[in-house]
Amino acid sequence: MSYLRNVIEVMRRYALASYLAGALAARTGDDMSGPALMLAGFALTGSATAASALLAGITVSAVAGGPVLGALLDRAERPGRLLAGAIALYGGGLGLIMLGLGRVPFTATLALAVATGLVGPALAGGWTAQLPRVVLGGPSARANTLDAMTFGAASLAGPALAGGVAEMLGAPTAVVVAGVLIGLAVPSAWRLPGVSGREAGAVAGDLAAGARFVLRNPALARATFTSVGCCAAQGMLTACVPLLGERVLGGAARGAALLSCVAASGLVANAVLARRVLMAPDALVRIGALVQAVALALAASGRPAALLVAALLVGAGEGPQLTALFAVRHRESPDHLRGQIFTTGASLKITGFALGAGLAGPVAARSPSGALLVASGIAAVACVSVPARR
Secondary structure (H helix, E strand, O other): OHHHHHHHHHHHHHHHHHHHHHHHHHHHHHHHHHHHHHHHHHHHHOOHHHHHHHHHHHHHOHHHHHHHHHHHHHHOOOHHHHHHHHHHHHHHHHHHHHHHOOOOOHHHHHHHHHHHHOOHHHHOHHHHOOHHHHOOOOOOHHHHHHHHHHHHHHHHHHHHHHHHHHHHHOHHHHHHHHHHHHHHOHHHHHOOOOOOOOOOOOHHHHHHHHHHHHHHOHHHHHHHHHHHHHHHHHHHHHHHHHHHHHHOOOOHHHHHHHHHHHHHHHHHHHHHHHHOOOOOHHHHHHHHHHHHHHHHHHHOOOOHHHHHHHHHHHHHHHHHHHHHHHHHHHHHOOHHHHHHHHHHHHHHHHHHHHHHHHHHHHHHHHOHHHHHHHHHHHHHHHOOOOOOOO
């Protein structure tokens, strides 16, 4: 009997290891694809506007694709295979964008980027929604933390890989490498456990049910509101990074080091959290927003040392907040709506980030400190509770 328990435990560990390996590959490729697309767009078109339009196109459509993808995942008896198909489409879409860029009208390439972005939430929320099927008895705090840490590791490695490959082999090659990394996750997704007894239903009805559930569940509504607000603030910080590097750190490229500090700090904070749970996840989501608000206000001072401390504080708030957000969603989501709740949440966060970056552009051009203060205010407002509809 003890031998059988040991075998089951080994199988569970292998399944979690396979899940985490696939998540890390997909998310690293995703975080690599954004900077690589911008570099390739600028290199092949000579236009910074075209480059930013490609990035906006592949991110903004997530708000439409996420809920539909989630509803389909919730109805599938083998959601891993649907997830694998979505991931393959995203990776293949990156390759097609590179084939078309500079060879066909830019509007057609931009439309392809928008279409590719529809399945983008598969790499974030769609993947995390499958964790309860990998960890028997539901995700533990450790499993949630390890899953969240793949985001931190990807945000640290992805941009660095994009810059390194672009420097050595060219920006278009960097996009192709990002697509290959994403493709490496397909086998792990394909092998994810299935679900028996799923009931077929209309996707439109599923979408309405999922949206109503999030709005009427106080914990989910608060966590979603807070996380989207923080993503908008993070988008504003990212848009300010080149100017901060140029004006404060002695070079625009040095601003990217701030994002590396954010990612590294988030990884360390989550590593500490994996060993000891300090508070309830609902409280941690809001405290993470408060820490980020304070950090962004500190960054607005414009001093080099303050920028470094601020970047470390942003990561210390952002990393554990993501882990806590996953814990809240897993705890509150019914199984038949889990995929939709996770992908909808991911799509809202992606869109919030894109809107924050877009808002910061004109403000940061006049005053990076002003943009950072606005970002701090948004993160602070995100701490405020929102009433759930009944």
